[in-house]
Amino acid sequence: MSAEDFEQTGTGTATQNGNGKGSTQAAREALKGMPKAQTAHGADKSPVREDVDIKGRTLWLTHMPFGGSFMLAAAFRSIGLDARVVPSEDARVLELGGKYTSGDECYPQRIVIGDYLRLIEDENLDPKKTAFLLPTANGPCRFGQYFGLLRQVLDEQGLKDAIVLPITSADGYAGIGEQAGSLIRTAWRAVVIQDILLKLLLMTRPYEVNAGETDRVYMECLEVMAAVIERQGVTNKERLADAKAGLLRCKDKFAAIPVKKEDRPLIGVVGEIYCRLNTFANNEIIRHIEAQGGECWLAGVAEWVWYTNDEAFRRLREEKRRMSKDWLKNFLTARVMEKDEEALGEDFHDVFAHHREAHVHEVLEYSRPYLPREGSLGEMVLSTGGAIYLYHQGADGIVDISPFTCMNGIVTEAIYPRVSREHDNIPIRVFYFDGTASDLDRDVGIFLELAKTYKRRKKIARS
Ligand code: SF4
Numbered sequence: 001m002s003a004e005d006f007e008q009t010g011t012g013t014a015t016q017n018g019n020g021k022g023s024t025q026a027a028r029e030a031l032k033g034m035p036k037a038q039t040a041h042g043a044d045k046s047p048v049r050e051d052v053d054i055k056g057r058t059l060w061l062t063h064m065p066f067g068g069s070f071m072l073a074a075a076f077r078s079i080g081l082d083a084r085v086v087p088s089e090d091a092r093v094l095e096l097g098g099k100y101t102s103g104d105e106c107y108p109q110r111i112v113i114g115d116y117l118r119l120i121e122d123e124n125l126d127p128k129k130t131a132f133l134l135p136t137a138n139g140p141c142r143f144g145q146y147f148g149l150l151r152q153v154l155d156e157q158g159l160k161d162a163i164v165l166p167i168t169s170a171d172g173y174a175g176i177g178e179q180a181g182s183l184i185r186t187a188w189r190a191v192v193i194q195d196i197l198l199k200l201l202l203m204t205r206p207y208e209v210n211a212g213e214t215d216r217v218y219m220e221c222l223e224v225m226a227a228v229i230e231r232q233g234v235t236n237k238e239r240l241a242d243a244k245a246g247l248l249r250c251k252d253k254f255a256a257i258p259v260k261k262e263d264r265p266l267i268g269v270v271g272e273i274y275c276r277l278n279t280f281a282n283n284e285i286i287r288h289i290e291a292q293g294g295e296c297w298l299a300g301v302a303e304w305v306w307y308t309n310d311e312a313f314r315r316l317r318e319e320k321r322r323m324s325k326d327w328l329k330n331f332l333t334a335r336v337m338e339k340d341e342e343a344l345g346e347d348f349h350d351v352f353a354h355h356r357e358a359h360v361h362e363v364l365e366y367s368r369p370y371l372p373r374e375g376s377l378g379e380m381v382l383s384t385g386g387a388i389y390l391y392h393q394g395a396d397g398i399v400d401i402s403p404f405t406c407m408n409g410i411v412t413e414a415i416y417p418r419v420s421r422e423h424d425n426i427p428i429r430v431f432y433f434d435g436t437a438s439d440l441d442r443d444v445g446i447f448l449e450l451a452k453t454y455k456r457r458k459k460i461a462r463s
Contacts, residue, residue: 054131054163059083061133062115065277067198068301070222071190074229079183083133086115089280093118094435100153106142107403107434108274111281113150120159127154127162136166141378141407185236186229188305188337189243192344193225195300196247199355200254202298206290207259214257221250240343248347255351265451266462268390269298270383271401272408275433277301282401282433288444289399294451297355297395299386302341306360307382309334314373354463358389366392370415379408384415387428394462397427397451404434424459427451 059081061069069085076083089111097114116132119125132154136147147166154162197218205214228239228246267289275281276299286296309330316327345352360382364373367385387398400416402409409430416428427450431443 054081054165057082057129057131057163058125059131059133059165060116060119061085062112063089063278063280064135064274064301065194065198065279067218067222068191068194068277070226071194071229072187074226075183075187075190077230078186078232080232086119087122089115089278093280096121098435100149105145105149106406108272108278108281109142109146109149110435111274111278112146113153116150117153117157120157120162125162127159130159131163131165133165133167182236185336185340186239189239189340189344190229191301191305192341193229193243193247195302195357196345196348197221197225197250198298198300199352200250202286202296203351203355204254204257204259206264206295207262209258209260214254217253217257221253224249240340243344244347247344251347251351264293264295265396265448265455266394267294267296267448267451268387268393268395268398269296269401270379270386270390270398271299271412271430272379272383272403272406273301273304275403275406276401281403282431283438283440285399285401285431285440285444288440289448292441292445292448294397294448296399297390297393299382300357303357303360303363303382303386305337309337310360310364311377354393356393356463358386363389370419371411376411380411383408383412384419387412387416387419388423391423391426392460392463394458394460395426396455396458397447398429399447400428400430402430402432404432425454426458427454 059073059076061073061076061083063069063085066085066088073083073085093111093114095114096117097110097112100113100117101110112134120130132150134147134150136144147164151164154160154164200221201214201218204217208214224246225243228242231239231242234242269276269286279286286298289296312330313327313334316322316324316330321327363382363385365385366388367373367381371381371384373381383400387400390398398416400409400412402412409432413430416430420426420428427447429447431440
């Protein structure tokens with residue numbers, strides 16, 4: 001995101017005029033801002049076509065998590081694009097994804113490819129009217145390879161006309177922001193809203209009296225908030241006011257759910273961002289934990305956005321570009337992000353009094369003795385620092401969710417024994433997922449017994 005995005009405060013999103021030209025123009029602006037894909041490991045040729053234009057196409061999003069993609073699709077609709085979320089994943093997604101992966105790729109890649117291939121089969125999509133959203137990144141992790149593989153698979157399927165639209169976290173998503181201000185600001189608000197609703201869901205569901213009621217209310221609230229986010233022709237100020245009003249309605253809906261008073265162990269959930277947030281990828285581990293008596297505190301999506309923003313600052317410092325134009329843009333961007341986050345969250349301080357989210361700096365400082373941010377990147381740093389932050393909040397155990405063979409889980413698994421030893425021996429366990437069946441109930445059950453034992457003797461009370 002860039003400062004220019006936010007300088008538009010009060011000017012509003014692109015407007016939809018009578019002949020639809022407003023949305024078309026907004027779509028064009030958004031597309032102009034979409035960066036070329038960054039391939040990993042310094043590959044020098046971007047596979048992204050320069051003439052990318054998704055005007056008149058349906059833009060599809062996969063789940064990360066479902067609620068987050070649901071809200072993000074609404075943000076794309078706010079600038080006149082037809083954006084939708086793929087249906088829930090099932091075994092066929094894995095089967096189709098498995099046809100085009102060898103097993104060396106990471107598990108999220110298999111699911112994402114399977115998601116889109118199943119959609120093509122089931123919906124009989126016209127490639128000329130279809131676009132697939134795919135976040136991408138530059139760096140040592142395999143994430144940067146997703147784009148190239150999906151492009152290759154689509155081409156092999158005779159779907160050369162289908163567009164893959166990458167978004168990247170490089171420079172804190174600055175590439176998009178420079179020319180798609182209203183989209184980016186609305187998307188950030190969508191992220192903040194998704195995190196609030198997901199938090200309410202996880203705080204309430206384990207205690208509900210009537211099974212299924214919290215899930216139903218959560219879905220209703222997603223609809224309420226998506227209707228606010230997707231509206232066209234409103235100013236940023238108006239959308240913020242509407243979003244706050246919508247969130248208050250949601251707060252009341254959650255507060256009205258009958259709950260039992262129970263003293264459950266609190267399990268902090270950290271890990272690789274896709275697998276942690278995509279409930280299909282992690283075999284609904286949170287529901288397993290809840291079914292066996294726990295409550296989960298899951299690291300949300302905003303953490304990653306703050307981290308990428310902070311990394312942009314770090315890089316500028318390293319390049320001795322403090323007080324440069326880029327620095328100033330980043331600084332202003334962060335201030336406006338903070339302002340929006342605070343405005344949307346201010347009515348929830350009472351509800352979240354015992355579930356305060358960490359500032360990314362706190363997380364990075366907690367991680368420093370084990371994985372200093374200057375020497376390691378990504379989720380392994382956030383998971384390590386996040387685990388320690390949750391320990392200080394009185395969590396009774398930490399679960400780290402990782403795709404099998406992902407370096408994040410491999411590194412953190414090596415570090416956690418020391419983290420645990422130096423933090424009152426709090427139980428910490430990495431759960432790996434690769435789409436094969438495992439006795440998750442048994443493993444979760446064993447872990448929860450450890451958490452219950454720790455709960456009885458722990459030194460830090462729940463905040
Ligand atoms: S973090 Fe791990 S699982 Fe996720 S994209 Fe990177 S290599 Fe794959």
